[in-house]
Amino acid sequence: MRQRAEADAPAVLESPRWRRLYVAGRLELEQRGDWTTLAREQLEVLVRAMAKAEELRTVAENAPLTRGSTGQQVENPLWRTAERLDARALAIAKSLKLTADTRSWVAPPDDAGIPGGPEGEAGDELDELDELAVKRKAKAKAG
Secondary structure, X not given: OHHHHHHHOOOOOOOHHHHHHHHHXXXXXXXXXXXXXXXXXXXXXXXXHHHHHHHHHHHHHHOOEEEOOOOOEEEOHHHHHHHHHHHHHHHXXXXXXXXXXXXXOOOOOHHHOOOOOOOXXXXXOOHXXXXXXXXXXXXXXXX
């Protein structure tokens, strides 16, 4: 099961972190019987959006302010783009029922072989989606 999911993971997802998220999402969807061509495409968009958002935040952290059209200091527009990508990823995750609020996650069978993080600890790889949902909720309440 795990090997098929790994083999199917898009080659452009070079980072082990994003490949693990894709595989965990796929295994969750397969286990529920919701794995379709559309779900595959949506999951790929979700993971790519999260990866791109992280990349943009890293760039923005190095240059949090830029010059505006009249020379004034303004917030780097990459922050807002990263937020939009996060919102898109979260919307897709909710539609696929992959967030804590929307999924009834059951641990995959032991033979599924979902790896832990870089240090090898076990854990739900979909936690990243849960963290994103919590951050968005907190921001909505504050704003």
